[in-house]
Amino acid sequence: MRIRLRVNGTERSVEAQDHESLLTVLRDDLRLAGSKNACEQGECGSCSVLMDGELVCACLVLAGAAADREVRTVESLGTMERMHPVQQAFVDAGAVQCGFCTPGFVISTVALLRANPEPSDAEIKEALAGNICRCTGYGKILEAVHRAAGQRV
Amino acid sequence: MPVQVVRHLDEALDALAAMPRAEPIAGGTDLMVEINFGRRRVSDVVAIDRVDELKELRTGREFRVGAGGDTRIRVGGGVTYTQLLTDGAGSVALWEASRTVGSPQIRNAGTIGGNLATSSPAGDTLPVFAALDATVVLRSREGERRVKFGEFMTGPKRNVRRRDELVLAAEWDDAGPAQTFIKVGTRNAMVIAVASLAFVIDAARRRVGIALGSCGPTIIRAADAERFAQGWLEERGWDRPRRPTEAERGELGRLVAAAARPIDDVRGTAAYRRHVLAVIAARAFDRLAVMT
Ligand SMILES: Cc1cc2nc3c(=O)[nH]c(=O)nc-3n(C[C@H](O)[C@H](O)[C@H](O)COP(=O)(O)OP(=O)(O)OC[C@H]3O[C@@H](n4cnc5c(N)ncnc54)[C@H](O)[C@@H]3O)c2cc1C
Ligand code: FES
Ligand code: FES
Numbered sequence: 001m002r003i004r005l006r007v008n009g010t011e012r013s014v015e016a017q018d019h020e021s022l023l024t025v026l027r028d029d030l031r032l033a034g035s036k037n038a039c040e041q042g043e044c045g046s047c048s049v050l051m052d053g054e055l056v057c058a059c060l061v062l063a064g065a066a067a068d069r070e071v072r073t074v075e076s077l078g079t080m081e082r083m084h085p086v087q088q089a090f091v092d093a094g095a096v097q098c099g100f101c102t103p104g105f106v107i108s109t110v111a112l113l114r115a116n117p118e119p120s121d122a123e124i125k126e127a128l129a130g131n132i133c134r135c136t137g138y139g140k141i142l143e144a145v146h147r148a149a150g151q152r153v
Numbered sequence: 154m155p156v157q158v159v160r161h162l163d164e165a166l167d168a169l170a171a172m173p174r175a176e177p178i179a180g181g182t183d184l185m186v187e188i189n190f191g192r193r194r195v196s197d198v199v200a201i202d203r204v205d206e207l208k209e210l211r212t213g214r215e216f217r218v219g220a221g222g223d224t225r226i227r228v229g230g231g232v233t234y235t236q237l238l239t240d241g242a243g244s245v246a247l248w249e250a251s252r253t254v255g256s257p258q259i260r261n262a263g264t265i266g267g268n269l270a271t272s273s274p275a276g277d278t279l280p281v282f283a284a285l286d287a288t289v290v291l292r293s294r295e296g297e298r299r300v301k302f303g304e305f306m307t308g309p310k311r312n313v314r315r316r317d318e319l320v321l322a323a324e325w326d327d328a329g330p331a332q333t334f335i336k337v338g339t340r341n342a343m344v345i346a347v348a349s350l351a352f353v354i355d356a357a358r359r360r361v362g363i364a365l366g367s368c369g370p371t372i373i374r375a376a377d378a379e380r381f382a383q384g385w386l387e388e389r390g391w392d393r394p395r396r397p398t399e400a401e402r403g404e405l406g407r408l409v410a411a412a413a414r415p416i417d418d419v420r421g422t423a424a425y426r427r428h429v430l431a432v433i434a435a436r437a438f439d440r441l442a443v444m445t
Pocket of ligand 1: 179183186277
């Protein structure tokens with residue numbers, strides 16, 4: 001089944017399997033491996049993307065149902081030379097260890113700060129409840145979000 | 154399997170009627186897990202998440218604590234938890250239940266219609282609909298059927314919805330401010346309920362609704378506990394706020410726990426579920442009794 005969608009500002013057309021998720025389309029067909037695949041059941045948040053501006057798990061979006069949607073992945077945020085403020089804050093705070101969860105946390109943080117530029121600890125914890133990190137113990141991630149708060153995201 | 158993206162209700166109902174094996178998908182938060190794990194093979198899918206007619210939200214007035222009266226509330230089947238939390242749920246208990254669902258990602262995608270259609274005994278909105286005595290509005294090309302929640306869900310993941318029908322909406326009479334939903338889980342976020350309870354005191358209609366989730370094969374109405382609370386309110390006077398005594402709270406809790414039909418599973422034992430139900434029911438009674 002051929003589907004058209006807009007990914008990181010570019011019109012794309014892919015041939016997707018019927019049962020395929022948006023996540024596998026992004027990773028396998030469009031070679032955008034920033035969104036990670038860890039659980040495929042909505043539990044870990046490592047596949048988080050913005051679809052029409054809303055934070056969702058790409059593993060829970062049926063590819064065919066994403067037709068004509070606007071999808072933003074972590075690849076659209078910054079480059080190695082010019083990192084996005086949220087990416088920079090994660091680096092500066094040392095909030096990255098193995099890094100597997102990081103793209104998901106970065107996207108969720110962008111969604112949070114767009115809605116609430118100066119969140120409290122409690123608000124950050126609630127907004128990031130759908131993202132799991134096995135390494136950092138979350139302390140540095142909390143610090144990274146505070147560092148990024150108040151900047152244009 | 155073609156995935157058909159539809160934009161209007163008629164289009165969705167036509168597609169379901171035309172394709173005998175078609176299944177709707179809304180937020181995908183239940184169905185995609187099944188598909189990803191190969192537990193369910195779907196042949197034809199109708200994506201209904203862009204159907205505006207399913208996103209209707211009628212809360213009568215701007216939802217606020219303290220609102221009451223004879224307003225009829227209607228929540229479309231395609232309304233997401235995020236939409237309810239932002240625009241008002243028409244029920245404090247439904248708002249509280251929506252707030253406990255999953256994570257922001259899940260609440261942005263997951264819908265009321267999906268929760269109803271899945272009919273998991275752990276579905277968080279379901280005890281609320283039971284306690285509110287809500288009506289589930291089903292629509293197919295043949296027409297509309299209105300079914301009380303108590304007759305809608307018939308067992309674990311079973312309900313009376315025909316496959317060509319959509320959950321168009323849930324409807325109920327505004328029950329006023331004295332209502333709550335309490336969920337107990339193994340941690341604070343992203344949990345399937347170990348036990349949950351919805352408690353509604355509708356002072357205007359002289360009615361009490363108490364329903365339990367994750368405590369049996371289906372959602373359970375605690376009828377004896379409802380009668381006890383109703384009798385207590387008759388005696389006290391429906392509009393004369395007074396706290397129940399410890400003995401009265403204990404009795405209410407005991408009756409709620411007795412109504413449950415829990416099992417032992419990985420999330421908790423039957424004994425723990427009964428214990429926790431007695432505690433949260435007594436707490437809810439105490440809190441709501443002074444609000445009427
Ligand atoms: C990580 C995670 C956490 C979760 N946490 C919770 C939680 O805390 N509490 C809770 O209750 N649930 C939870 N869920 C389950 C799920 O999010 C909810 O049941 C949600 O309401 C499902 O809605 P949906 O739109 O995503 O359904 P979908 O997955 O799109 O559909 C589910 C089923 O309903 C049918 N369907 C959907 N919409 C309609 C309609 N309008 N008419 C007829 N049939 C329809 C579909 O055909 C399918 O069979 C969780 C799920 C995940 C993945
Ligand atoms: S891979 Fe999507 S939430 Fe884990
Ligand atoms: S840094 Fe390793 S999982 Fe988060």
